[in-house]
Structures are given as structure tokens and as C-alpha cells.
Amino acid sequence: MNKKTHMWTVLGISVALLHIIPFYILLTTSFKKESDSSSKWTFPDYVDFSNFSDAWVQANMGTAIFNNVVITVISISLLIVLGSLAAYPLARVASKLNRFMYIAFVAIMIVPPLTILVPLYKFIVDIGGMNTIWAVVLVHISFWMPLTIFLYTGFIRSTIPKELDESAMIDGANRFQIFFRIIFPLLKPVTASVIIITGMFVWNDYQFSVFFLQETEAQTITVALSKFFSQYSNDVGLVAAGSLIGMLPMVVLFLFLQKYFIQGLASGSVKG
Structure with missing residues (x-):
């Protein structure tokens, strides 16, 4: 892989991460309970669908x-x-x-x-x-x-x-x-x-x-x-x-x- 190809690869990965990171935070936030105060970067070790059901009803x-x-x-x-x-x-x-x-x-x-x-x-x-x-x-x-x-x-x-x-x-x-x-x-x-x-x-x-x-x-x-x-x-x-x-x-x-x-x-x- 030459230098120019490597540069475009790094740029492509960087752009992809810019789109993936907000989506990842969206996922971690949606599956966490309201009482969960852990970092937004941490994916919960449980799966809670209460946010989805509550959002469906309340909104x-x-x-x-x-x-x-x-x-x-x-x-x-x-x-x-x-x-x-x-x-x-x-x-x-x-x-x-x-x-x-x-x-x-x-x-x-x-x-x-x-x-x-x-x-x-x-x-x-x-x-x-x-x-x-x-x-x-x-x-x-x-x-x-x-x-x-x-x-x-x-x-x-x-x-x-x-x-x-x-x-x-x-x-x-x-x-x-x-x-x-x-x-x-x-x-x-x-x-x-x-x-x-x-x-x-x-x-x-x-x-x-x-x-x-x-x-x-x-x-x-x-x-x-x-x-x-x-x-x-x-x-x-x-x-x-x-x-x-x-x-x-x-x-x-x-x-x-x-x-x-x-x-x-x-x-x-x-x-x-």
C-alpha cells in the first residue's frame, strides 16, 4: 500500500468514525435505565427496552x-x-x-x-x-x-x-x-x-x-x-x-x- 492510498484509507476510516460514534452513543443511551448514571461511552451489561415502550406511549x-x-x-x-x-x-x-x-x-x-x-x-x-x-x-x-x-x-x-x-x-x-x-x-x-x-x-x-x-x-x-x-x-x-x-x-x-x-x-x- 503506497503513501497516497494509506492517506485515503485513514481519511475514510476517520469519516466513518465520525458517523459511527454518535450512533453508538445513541444505542448506549437508549438501552440504559433512567437510574443508570454510567458514562455514555459505556455499553450497558444488560438490555432494557423500557425506553422504547415508554417513548412509544408518551410521544x-x-x-x-x-x-x-x-x-x-x-x-x-x-x-x-x-x-x-x-x-x-x-x-x-x-x-x-x-x-x-x-x-x-x-x-x-x-x-x-x-x-x-x-x-x-x-x-x-x-x-x-x-x-x-x-x-x-x-x-x-x-x-x-x-x-x-x-x-x-x-x-x-x-x-x-x-x-x-x-x-x-x-x-x-x-x-x-x-x-x-x-x-x-x-x-x-x-x-x-x-x-x-x-x-x-x-x-x-x-x-x-x-x-x-x-x-x-x-x-x-x-x-x-x-x-x-x-x-x-x-x-x-x-x-x-x-x-x-x-x-x-x-x-x-x-x-x-x-x-x-x-x-x-x-x-x-x-x-x-
Whole structure:
């Protein structure tokens, strides 16, 4: 092993440890009893699942997970359909207007969500969207649509030749038929990337949910778990257990889609 290879190996191990250590502490904390005052680095010599059962009941995790699933599935589905439809003409038609719109989408991605939170909150209140699933879905779609269009546009430009469109048009297909019958089935890799990237952010969202979903029956996992932190007490064991429960669906999703996710990134889905 040469010096350069050794350096990259050490760097890779260091990066892996940065991700593994917090997860290890999360595990040790979730399996410890509340009365256990041992170091957070010490894994308990017993297995106690009381934190998981208590977190499930006290945080109303069943309802929270259901709300997360509904919000995430609807948001991702609409992002995929609308984002891919919008990206197709941007990738195929070379015009000044399309170029301007593409640059605008990239610029919007840079805007921090907190800068628009106050006017957004007022808008949601005015349309009667407080504590409703559809309002949060609308917010997520609006916020993640630029990234979705950016990914789809780059993928279509770099991997799907225009000759496919031209051949289909010669056979008498219109633009919608070309897109849904030819182009969309070829978007599987970048669609997996969109599902994982946007799905992760929507599933773990706190900044929007904590403002717009305040009633218990409408809360998501992150908002439900935040109840364990208060001015007078912090029950980290319950939060750790609840976090592990909440992360499982996204872990399973990634394991199923990781092949397409990597393929989508490698095929140019993030190239402009």
C-alpha cells in the first residue's frame, strides 16, 4: 500500500468514525435505565427496552409515524411527478427563458428556510392550513421542488439522448406520450436519488412541522420527541429510543434503493 492510498484509507476510516460514534452513543443511551448514571461511552451489561415502550406511549409514536408516512409519501409522489414533468422541457428545449428558469431554480435552493418562515406562517394561517397535513405537504413540495427539478434536468440532459424523442415523434407520439412511455421509465436511478434525498429531509423535518403541526394528533416524529426536552428536565433515554424507532423506515428505504441511488448520482443526476 503506497503513501497516497494509506492517506485515503485513514481519511475514510476517520469519516466513518465520525458517523459511527454518535450512533453508538445513541444505542448506549437508549438501552440504559433512567437510574443508570454510567458514562455514555459505556455499553450497558444488560438490555432494557423500557425506553422504547415508554417513548412509544408518551410521544404517541404510532400517530406520529402515521403522520410522517402520509406527509412523506404524498410529498415525494408529487415531487416526482411534477418535478420530472417540469424538468423535461427544461432539459430538451434550449431557450433563454428555460436557461433563466433553470438558474432561478438553482438560486432558490440557496435560500435558507428560516428567512421565509414568518411570511409563510402568516400565509398558512390565512388559508386555514394550521394543523393540517395538506398544508405541510404543500410547504415541502414548494421548498424541495427546485432541487427535484435540478436533479431531473441534469440527468435527462446527460444520460437520455434526444434521438429517442425524435424517433418517437416520427412514429406519431406526442410530447406527453414520449415522456410517460419512454423518458419516465428511464428516470429510475435519479428518481431513487430524489426519493432518498427529499424523503430524508421531509421525514426528519422539524422547522416547518413545529410551527404548522401543533396539535398532538397532527404532530410528526420530530415534534413529538421534542416534548421530552423541557425547562426542568431532559429525558435523553426516551429521545434516543424514539429516534431509533423513527429512523428505521428511512434506513430500510435506503437499503432497498441504494443501488439506484448510487447509479443516479454516478450517471450525472447532479450535473447541470
